[in-house]
Amino acid sequence: NFLIGGDVLFYRSIGRTDLPGGNHQQLIDSIKNNVFQLPDDCEVFPGHGPSTTIGFEKMNNPFLM
Structure with a gap:
């Protein structure tokens, strides 16, 4: 299973909101x-x-902790 996430979620980051x-x-x-x-x-x-993976981002993404 996979997600083509566009510019929503990145490796250890998230999309721009500015x-x-x-x-x-x-x-x-x-x-x-x-x-x-x-x-x-x-x-x-x-x-x-x-x-990246969902599990990795749950544990390591500084924007989502």
């Missing part, structure tokens, strides 16, 4: 309430950069 229409808290809530419901071994392929 652009027009961006909302930092809404992005955090969306990741925690939706994306993090996927299995820990689900591989995430972001729009750019290295892939």
